[in-house]
Amino acid sequence: MFGLGFAAAVPAPICATMSSIRPWRDIERRKSRQIMVGAVPVGGDAPITVQTMTNTPTEDAAATIEQIRRCEDAGADIIRVSCPTAESTAALKEIVRAANVPIVADIHFHYKRALEAADAGAACLRINPGNIGSEERVREVIAAARANGCAIRIGVNAGSLEKDLLEKYGEPCPEALVESALDHIRVLEDHGFHNYKVAVKASDVFLAVAAYQQLADQVDCPLHLGVTEAGGLIGGTVKSSLGIGSLLWAGIGDTIRVSLSAEPEEEVRVGYEILKSLGIRSRGVRVVSCPSCARQGFDVIRTVEALEERLQHIKTPMSLSVLGCVVNGPGEARETDIGITGGGNGTHMVYLSGVTDHHVRDADMIDHIVKLVEAKAAELEAAEAQPTLTAAE
Numbered sequence: 001m002f003g004l005g006f007a008a009a010v011p012a013p014i015c016a017t018m019s020s021i022r023p024w025r026d027i028e029r030r031k032s033r034q035i036m037v038g039a040v041p042v043g044g045d046a047p048i049t050v051q052t053m054t055n056t057p058t059e060d061a062a063a064t065i066e067q068i069r070r071c072e073d074a075g076a077d078i079i080r081v082s083c084p085t086a087e088s089t090a091a092l093k094e095i096v097r098a099a100n101v102p103i104v105a106d107i108h109f110h111y112k113r114a115l116e117a118a119d120a121g122a123a124c125l126r127i128n129p130g131n132i133g134s135e136e137r138v139r140e141v142i143a144a145a146r147a148n149g150c151a152i153r154i155g156v157n158a159g160s161l162e163k164d165l166l167e168k169y170g171e172p173c174p175e176a177l178v179e180s181a182l183d184h185i186r187v188l189e190d191h192g193f194h195n196y197k198v199a200v201k202a203s204d205v206f207l208a209v210a211a212y213q214q215l216a217d218q219v220d221c222p223l224h225l226g227v228t229e230a231g232g233l234i235g236g237t238v239k240s241s242l243g244i245g246s247l248l249w250a251g252i253g254d255t256i257r258v259s260l261s262a263e264p265e266e267e268v269r270v271g272y273e274i275l276k277s278l279g280i281r282s283r284g285v286r287v288v289s290c291p292s293c294a295r296q297g298f299d300v301i302r303t304v305e306a307l308e309e310r311l312q313h314i315k316t317p318m319s320l321s322v323l324g325c326v327v328n329g330p331g332e333a334r335e336t337d338i339g340i341t342g343g344g345n346g347t348h349m350v351y352l353s354g355v356t357d358h359h360v361r362d363a364d365m366i367d368h369i370v371k372l373v374e375a376k377a378a379e380l381e382a383a384e385a386q387p388t389l390t391a392a393e
Protein backbone atom coordinates (compact mmCIF):
# COMPACT_ATOMS: atom_id res chain seq x y z
CA MET A 1 0.00 0.00 0.00
CA PHE A 2 1.37 3.42 -0.81
CA GLY A 3 1.83 5.90 1.99
CA LEU A 4 -1.01 8.32 1.50
CA GLY A 5 -1.53 9.11 5.13
CA PHE A 6 -4.77 10.50 6.47
CA ALA A 7 -5.95 13.93 7.48
CA ALA A 8 -5.18 14.57 11.12
CA ALA A 9 -7.99 14.55 13.63
CA VAL A 10 -6.92 17.79 15.34
CA PRO A 11 -6.97 20.61 12.84
CA ALA A 12 -5.42 24.01 13.52
CA PRO A 13 -7.54 27.17 13.65
CA ILE A 14 -6.76 29.52 10.78
CA CYS A 15 -7.11 32.75 12.71
CA ALA A 16 -6.32 32.13 16.35
CA THR A 17 -6.59 35.75 17.53
CA MET A 18 -9.91 36.41 15.90
CA SER A 19 -11.22 32.96 16.87
CA SER A 20 -10.43 33.46 20.51
CA ILE A 21 -12.54 36.60 20.51
CA ARG A 22 -15.28 35.55 18.12
CA PRO A 23 -15.73 31.76 18.12
CA TRP A 24 -18.43 31.97 15.45
CA ARG A 25 -15.68 32.95 13.03
CA ASP A 26 -13.71 29.73 13.64
CA ILE A 27 -12.37 27.86 10.64
CA GLU A 28 -10.66 24.63 11.57
CA ARG A 29 -8.10 24.05 8.85
CA ARG A 30 -7.49 20.49 7.68
CA LYS A 31 -3.99 19.51 8.64
CA SER A 32 -2.01 18.76 5.49
CA ARG A 33 1.67 18.10 5.13
CA GLN A 34 3.71 20.93 3.71
CA ILE A 35 5.49 20.93 0.36
CA MET A 36 7.63 23.57 -1.29
CA VAL A 37 6.87 25.16 -4.64
CA GLY A 38 10.13 26.97 -5.21
CA ALA A 39 10.51 29.16 -2.14
CA VAL A 40 6.78 29.16 -1.39
CA PRO A 41 5.48 26.67 1.18
CA VAL A 42 2.12 25.10 0.41
CA GLY A 43 0.16 23.19 3.02
CA GLY A 44 0.69 22.71 6.72
CA ASP A 45 0.41 26.04 8.49
CA ALA A 46 1.60 28.05 5.46
CA PRO A 47 -0.68 30.90 4.33
CA ILE A 48 -3.19 29.82 1.71
CA THR A 49 -1.64 30.94 -1.54
CA VAL A 50 -3.28 32.56 -4.56
CA GLN A 51 -2.40 31.32 -8.02
CA THR A 52 -3.24 32.25 -11.58
CA MET A 53 -2.21 31.25 -15.08
CA THR A 54 -0.92 33.30 -17.99
CA ASN A 55 -2.74 33.32 -21.32
CA THR A 56 -0.05 34.80 -23.56
CA PRO A 57 1.80 32.46 -25.95
CA THR A 58 4.59 31.15 -23.73
CA GLU A 59 7.04 31.31 -26.66
CA ASP A 60 6.61 35.08 -26.45
CA ALA A 61 8.68 35.46 -23.31
CA ALA A 62 8.44 39.28 -23.23
CA ALA A 63 4.63 39.29 -23.33
CA THR A 64 4.44 36.48 -20.78
CA ILE A 65 6.83 38.25 -18.41
CA GLU A 66 4.81 41.46 -18.74
CA GLN A 67 1.65 39.58 -17.79
CA ILE A 68 3.43 37.82 -14.93
CA ARG A 69 4.48 41.24 -13.64
CA ARG A 70 0.86 42.43 -13.57
CA CYS A 71 -0.18 39.27 -11.73
CA GLU A 72 2.65 39.71 -9.22
CA ASP A 73 1.51 43.29 -8.62
CA ALA A 74 -1.99 41.98 -7.95
CA GLY A 75 -0.51 39.61 -5.37
CA ALA A 76 -0.10 36.25 -7.16
CA ASP A 77 2.02 33.90 -5.05
CA ILE A 78 2.50 31.25 -7.75
CA ILE A 79 1.95 31.56 -11.52
CA ARG A 80 1.38 28.78 -14.05
CA VAL A 81 2.28 28.90 -17.73
CA SER A 82 1.32 26.42 -20.45
CA CYS A 83 4.14 24.50 -22.06
CA PRO A 84 2.64 22.75 -25.07
CA THR A 85 5.66 23.02 -27.41
CA ALA A 86 9.44 22.81 -27.40
CA GLU A 87 9.48 26.55 -28.21
CA SER A 88 7.48 27.25 -25.04
CA THR A 89 9.83 25.31 -22.78
CA ALA A 90 12.75 27.04 -24.55
CA ALA A 91 11.26 30.41 -23.47
CA LEU A 92 10.64 29.14 -19.95
CA LYS A 93 14.22 29.70 -18.77
CA GLU A 94 14.00 33.44 -19.44
CA ILE A 95 10.49 33.58 -17.92
CA VAL A 96 11.58 31.79 -14.74
CA ARG A 97 14.62 34.07 -14.43
CA ALA A 98 12.49 37.21 -14.74
CA ALA A 99 9.65 36.09 -12.46
CA ASN A 100 9.64 36.99 -8.77
CA VAL A 101 7.31 34.11 -7.91
CA PRO A 102 7.60 30.37 -8.58
CA ILE A 103 6.53 29.29 -12.04
CA VAL A 104 4.49 26.13 -12.61
CA ALA A 105 4.83 24.51 -16.04
CA ASP A 106 1.52 23.15 -17.29
CA ILE A 107 2.16 19.93 -19.21
CA HIS A 108 -0.28 17.54 -20.80
CA PHE A 109 0.97 14.10 -21.80
CA HIS A 110 4.32 15.18 -23.38
CA TYR A 111 6.97 13.80 -21.09
CA LYS A 112 9.69 15.63 -23.03
CA ARG A 113 8.08 18.98 -22.22
CA ALA A 114 8.14 17.97 -18.57
CA LEU A 115 11.85 17.15 -18.76
CA GLU A 116 12.58 20.44 -20.54
CA ALA A 117 10.47 22.44 -18.09
CA ALA A 118 12.18 20.90 -15.06
CA ASP A 119 15.52 21.68 -16.65
CA ALA A 120 14.42 25.27 -17.39
CA GLY A 121 13.81 25.96 -13.71
CA ALA A 122 10.07 25.43 -13.28
CA ALA A 123 9.26 25.19 -9.58
CA CYS A 124 6.44 22.75 -10.21
CA LEU A 125 5.17 20.55 -13.03
CA ARG A 126 1.46 20.28 -13.48
CA ILE A 127 1.29 16.81 -14.97
CA ASN A 128 -0.70 13.67 -14.30
CA PRO A 129 1.85 10.90 -13.85
CA GLY A 130 -0.63 8.23 -14.93
CA ASN A 131 -0.86 9.89 -18.35
CA ILE A 132 2.86 10.20 -19.10
CA GLY A 133 3.18 6.84 -20.83
CA SER A 134 5.67 4.02 -20.31
CA GLU A 135 7.18 3.23 -16.94
CA GLU A 136 10.53 4.43 -18.29
CA ARG A 137 9.09 7.88 -19.13
CA VAL A 138 7.42 8.17 -15.74
CA ARG A 139 10.73 7.35 -14.08
CA GLU A 140 12.53 9.96 -16.19
CA VAL A 141 10.02 12.73 -15.36
CA ILE A 142 10.08 11.97 -11.65
CA ALA A 143 13.88 11.85 -11.69
CA ALA A 144 14.00 15.24 -13.48
CA ALA A 145 11.58 16.74 -10.95
CA ARG A 146 13.63 15.39 -8.08
CA ALA A 147 16.96 16.52 -9.56
CA ASN A 148 15.66 20.05 -10.16
CA GLY A 149 13.75 20.45 -6.90
CA CYS A 150 10.40 20.59 -8.72
CA ALA A 151 7.12 19.86 -7.06
CA ILE A 152 4.42 18.08 -9.05
CA ARG A 153 0.77 19.09 -9.14
CA ILE A 154 -1.64 16.35 -10.06
CA GLY A 155 -4.56 18.01 -11.80
CA VAL A 156 -7.63 15.83 -12.21
CA ASN A 157 -10.35 17.49 -14.25
CA ALA A 158 -13.91 16.24 -14.75
CA GLY A 159 -13.63 17.24 -18.41
CA SER A 160 -10.69 14.96 -19.11
CA LEU A 161 -11.28 11.93 -16.90
CA GLU A 162 -9.68 8.67 -17.99
CA LYS A 163 -11.86 6.53 -20.28
CA ASP A 164 -11.84 3.52 -17.98
CA LEU A 165 -13.15 5.61 -15.10
CA LEU A 166 -15.87 7.11 -17.25
CA GLU A 167 -16.89 3.60 -18.27
CA LYS A 168 -16.78 2.39 -14.68
CA TYR A 169 -18.82 5.26 -13.22
CA GLY A 170 -20.90 6.19 -16.29
CA GLU A 171 -20.24 9.93 -15.89
CA PRO A 172 -17.90 12.28 -14.04
CA CYS A 173 -18.74 11.96 -10.35
CA PRO A 174 -16.84 12.63 -7.11
CA GLU A 175 -15.81 8.99 -6.74
CA ALA A 176 -14.36 8.94 -10.28
CA LEU A 177 -12.37 12.15 -9.71
CA VAL A 178 -11.01 10.85 -6.42
CA GLU A 179 -10.12 7.46 -7.87
CA SER A 180 -8.25 9.18 -10.70
CA ALA A 181 -6.36 11.34 -8.19
CA LEU A 182 -5.47 8.33 -6.06
CA ASP A 183 -4.23 6.45 -9.15
CA HIS A 184 -1.88 9.33 -10.02
CA ILE A 185 -0.78 9.70 -6.41
CA ARG A 186 0.04 6.00 -6.29
CA VAL A 187 2.46 6.39 -9.22
CA LEU A 188 4.37 9.16 -7.42
CA GLU A 189 4.36 7.35 -4.09
CA ASP A 190 5.57 4.13 -5.73
CA HIS A 191 8.59 6.12 -6.91
CA GLY A 192 9.15 7.58 -3.46
CA PHE A 193 8.16 11.08 -4.63
CA HIS A 194 6.23 13.04 -2.00
CA ASN A 195 6.60 16.70 -3.07
CA TYR A 196 3.19 16.91 -4.71
CA LYS A 197 -0.20 18.54 -4.36
CA VAL A 198 -3.50 17.59 -5.92
CA ALA A 199 -6.52 19.20 -7.54
CA VAL A 200 -9.84 17.54 -8.44
CA LYS A 201 -11.60 20.23 -10.43
CA ALA A 202 -14.95 20.37 -12.14
CA SER A 203 -17.01 23.17 -13.62
CA ASP A 204 -19.98 21.94 -11.59
CA VAL A 205 -19.74 23.39 -8.08
CA PHE A 206 -21.44 20.40 -6.37
CA LEU A 207 -19.16 17.94 -8.13
CA ALA A 208 -15.98 19.87 -7.38
CA VAL A 209 -16.86 20.40 -3.72
CA ALA A 210 -17.89 16.77 -3.15
CA ALA A 211 -14.71 15.50 -4.84
CA TYR A 212 -12.48 17.71 -2.70
CA GLN A 213 -14.36 16.72 0.45
CA GLN A 214 -13.91 13.02 -0.30
CA LEU A 215 -10.25 13.41 -1.25
CA ALA A 216 -9.49 15.48 1.85
CA ASP A 217 -10.58 12.55 4.01
CA GLN A 218 -8.22 10.15 2.26
CA VAL A 219 -4.91 11.95 1.77
CA ASP A 220 -2.70 14.32 3.69
CA CYS A 221 -1.05 16.11 0.76
CA PRO A 222 -1.83 19.80 0.13
CA LEU A 223 -4.93 20.47 -1.97
CA HIS A 224 -5.05 22.99 -4.80
CA LEU A 225 -8.63 24.28 -5.01
CA GLY A 226 -10.49 25.42 -8.06
CA VAL A 227 -13.82 25.35 -9.82
CA THR A 228 -12.62 24.96 -13.37
CA GLU A 229 -13.98 26.81 -16.40
CA ALA A 230 -16.14 28.77 -13.99
CA GLY A 231 -17.17 31.42 -16.55
CA GLY A 232 -16.81 35.17 -16.97
CA LEU A 233 -15.89 37.73 -14.36
CA ILE A 234 -19.25 37.91 -12.57
CA GLY A 235 -20.60 34.38 -13.08
CA GLY A 236 -17.20 32.79 -12.50
CA THR A 237 -16.60 34.85 -9.38
CA VAL A 238 -19.91 33.72 -7.91
CA LYS A 239 -19.28 30.05 -8.74
CA SER A 240 -15.72 30.17 -7.44
CA SER A 241 -16.76 31.95 -4.28
CA LEU A 242 -19.36 29.27 -3.60
CA GLY A 243 -17.08 26.34 -4.43
CA ILE A 244 -13.70 27.50 -3.19
CA GLY A 245 -15.31 29.53 -0.42
CA SER A 246 -17.34 26.66 1.03
CA LEU A 247 -14.31 24.34 0.97
CA LEU A 248 -12.09 26.92 2.67
CA TRP A 249 -14.85 27.58 5.18
CA ALA A 250 -14.80 23.84 5.95
CA GLY A 251 -11.01 24.08 6.42
CA ILE A 252 -10.14 22.33 3.16
CA GLY A 253 -7.57 23.80 0.77
CA ASP A 254 -3.99 25.03 0.81
CA THR A 255 -3.73 27.01 -2.42
CA ILE A 256 -6.41 28.38 -4.75
CA ARG A 257 -6.84 29.33 -8.35
CA VAL A 258 -9.95 31.16 -9.47
CA SER A 259 -10.57 30.18 -13.08
CA LEU A 260 -12.17 33.01 -15.04
CA SER A 261 -12.63 34.01 -18.65
CA ALA A 262 -11.02 37.29 -17.64
CA GLU A 263 -7.49 38.65 -17.33
CA PRO A 264 -5.31 36.60 -14.95
CA GLU A 265 -4.82 39.53 -12.59
CA GLU A 266 -8.61 39.57 -12.10
CA GLU A 267 -8.37 35.93 -10.98
CA VAL A 268 -5.82 37.00 -8.38
CA ARG A 269 -8.03 39.85 -7.15
CA VAL A 270 -11.04 37.56 -6.85
CA GLY A 271 -8.89 34.95 -5.07
CA TYR A 272 -7.88 37.53 -2.47
CA GLU A 273 -11.46 38.72 -2.08
CA ILE A 274 -12.51 35.14 -1.24
CA LEU A 275 -9.71 34.84 1.32
CA LYS A 276 -10.45 38.30 2.73
CA SER A 277 -14.16 37.54 3.06
CA LEU A 278 -13.34 34.51 5.19
CA GLY A 279 -10.75 36.39 7.24
CA ILE A 280 -8.07 33.95 6.06
CA ARG A 281 -5.67 36.42 4.44
CA SER A 282 -5.74 40.12 3.99
CA ARG A 283 -4.09 42.28 1.40
CA GLY A 284 -4.72 45.89 0.43
CA VAL A 285 -7.82 47.89 1.17
CA ARG A 286 -10.96 46.05 2.26
CA VAL A 287 -13.77 48.31 1.10
CA VAL A 288 -17.09 48.36 2.96
CA SER A 289 -19.60 50.27 0.86
CA CYS A 290 -23.35 50.57 0.59
CA PRO A 291 -25.37 49.91 -2.57
CA SER A 292 -26.58 53.54 -2.44
CA CYS A 293 -30.17 54.79 -2.59
CA ALA A 294 -32.04 58.06 -2.80
CA ARG A 295 -30.56 59.14 0.54
CA GLN A 296 -26.98 59.17 -0.75
CA GLY A 297 -25.10 62.42 -0.25
CA PHE A 298 -22.68 61.62 -3.10
CA ASP A 299 -22.49 59.14 -5.99
CA VAL A 300 -21.45 56.05 -4.02
CA ILE A 301 -21.11 53.72 -7.02
CA ARG A 302 -18.81 56.01 -9.04
CA THR A 303 -16.82 56.87 -5.92
CA VAL A 304 -16.20 53.21 -5.04
CA GLU A 305 -15.30 52.41 -8.66
CA ALA A 306 -12.77 55.26 -8.71
CA LEU A 307 -11.32 54.36 -5.31
CA GLU A 308 -10.95 50.65 -6.15
CA GLU A 309 -9.08 51.63 -9.30
CA ARG A 310 -6.83 54.18 -7.60
CA LEU A 311 -6.05 52.12 -4.51
CA GLN A 312 -4.83 48.99 -6.26
CA HIS A 313 -1.23 49.86 -5.39
CA ILE A 314 -1.93 49.62 -1.65
CA LYS A 315 -0.78 46.26 -0.34
CA THR A 316 -0.99 46.95 3.40
CA PRO A 317 -4.14 45.42 4.89
CA MET A 318 -6.55 48.11 6.03
CA SER A 319 -10.24 48.97 5.81
CA LEU A 320 -12.24 51.81 4.28
CA SER A 321 -15.97 52.42 4.56
CA VAL A 322 -17.80 54.44 1.93
CA LEU A 323 -21.43 55.00 2.90
CA GLY A 324 -23.88 57.33 1.23
CA CYS A 325 -25.54 58.73 4.33
CA VAL A 326 -25.79 58.71 8.11
CA VAL A 327 -28.22 55.76 8.24
CA ASN A 328 -25.39 53.21 8.33
CA GLY A 329 -22.36 55.42 7.77
CA PRO A 330 -21.26 56.16 11.36
CA GLY A 331 -21.75 52.52 12.42
CA GLU A 332 -19.59 51.13 9.61
CA ALA A 333 -17.02 53.93 10.03
CA ARG A 334 -16.57 52.91 13.67
CA GLU A 335 -15.28 49.49 12.49
CA THR A 336 -12.91 50.71 9.77
CA ASP A 337 -9.57 52.54 9.60
CA ILE A 338 -10.95 55.32 7.41
CA GLY A 339 -14.59 56.11 6.78
CA ILE A 340 -16.58 58.55 4.70
CA THR A 341 -20.28 59.21 5.19
CA GLY A 342 -22.36 61.36 2.87
CA GLY A 343 -23.78 64.56 4.30
CA GLY A 344 -25.87 67.41 2.91
CA ASN A 345 -24.90 70.25 0.59
CA GLY A 346 -21.97 68.36 -0.97
CA THR A 347 -20.07 68.15 2.31
CA HIS A 348 -19.23 64.78 3.85
CA MET A 349 -17.88 63.48 7.15
CA VAL A 350 -14.49 61.76 7.33
CA TYR A 351 -13.76 59.32 10.17
CA LEU A 352 -10.27 58.28 11.18
CA SER A 353 -9.91 55.14 13.30
CA GLY A 354 -13.66 55.16 13.86
CA VAL A 355 -13.86 58.73 15.18
CA THR A 356 -15.35 61.76 13.40
CA ASP A 357 -12.43 63.91 12.28
CA HIS A 358 -13.19 66.47 9.58
CA HIS A 359 -15.36 67.34 6.57
CA VAL A 360 -14.52 67.14 2.89
CA ARG A 361 -16.20 68.72 -0.13
CA ASP A 362 -17.55 66.64 -3.00
CA ALA A 363 -15.02 67.87 -5.54
CA ASP A 364 -12.01 66.98 -3.38
CA MET A 365 -13.34 63.75 -1.90
CA ILE A 366 -11.69 61.04 -4.01
CA ASP A 367 -8.23 62.66 -4.08
CA HIS A 368 -8.55 63.30 -0.36
CA ILE A 369 -9.45 59.68 0.50
CA VAL A 370 -6.63 58.36 -1.67
CA LYS A 371 -4.17 60.57 0.25
CA LEU A 372 -5.61 59.46 3.61
CA VAL A 373 -5.35 55.79 2.66
CA GLU A 374 -1.76 56.22 1.43
CA ALA A 375 -0.82 58.00 4.66
CA LYS A 376 -2.49 55.31 6.78
CA ALA A 377 -0.71 52.57 4.80
CA ALA A 378 2.64 54.31 5.36
CA GLU A 379 1.86 54.63 9.08
CA LEU A 380 0.95 50.94 9.37
CA GLU A 381 4.05 49.89 7.42
CA ALA A 382 6.27 52.03 9.66
CA ALA A 383 4.70 50.51 12.78
CA GLU A 384 5.23 47.03 11.33
CA ALA A 385 8.89 47.80 10.58
CA GLN A 386 9.49 49.18 14.10
CA PRO A 387 11.57 46.71 16.15
CA THR A 388 9.76 45.54 19.27
CA LEU A 389 11.39 47.07 22.33
CA THR A 390 12.10 44.73 25.18
CA ALA A 391 11.57 45.70 28.82
CA ALA A 392 15.37 46.00 29.33
CA GLU A 393 15.60 48.61 26.59
Ligand code: SF4
Pocket: 290, 291, 292, 293, 294, 295, 296, 297, 323, 324, 325, 326, 327, 328, 329
Ligand atom coordinates in the same frame (compact mmCIF):
# COMPACT_ATOMS: atom_id res chain seq x y z
S1 SF4 B 1 -26.12 53.98 3.80
FE1 SF4 B 1 -27.61 55.56 3.27
S2 SF4 B 1 -27.28 55.93 1.09
FE2 SF4 B 1 -26.31 53.99 1.55
S3 SF4 B 1 -27.91 52.49 1.05
FE3 SF4 B 1 -28.02 52.92 3.25
S4 SF4 B 1 -29.57 54.49 3.42
FE4 SF4 B 1 -28.92 54.45 1.27
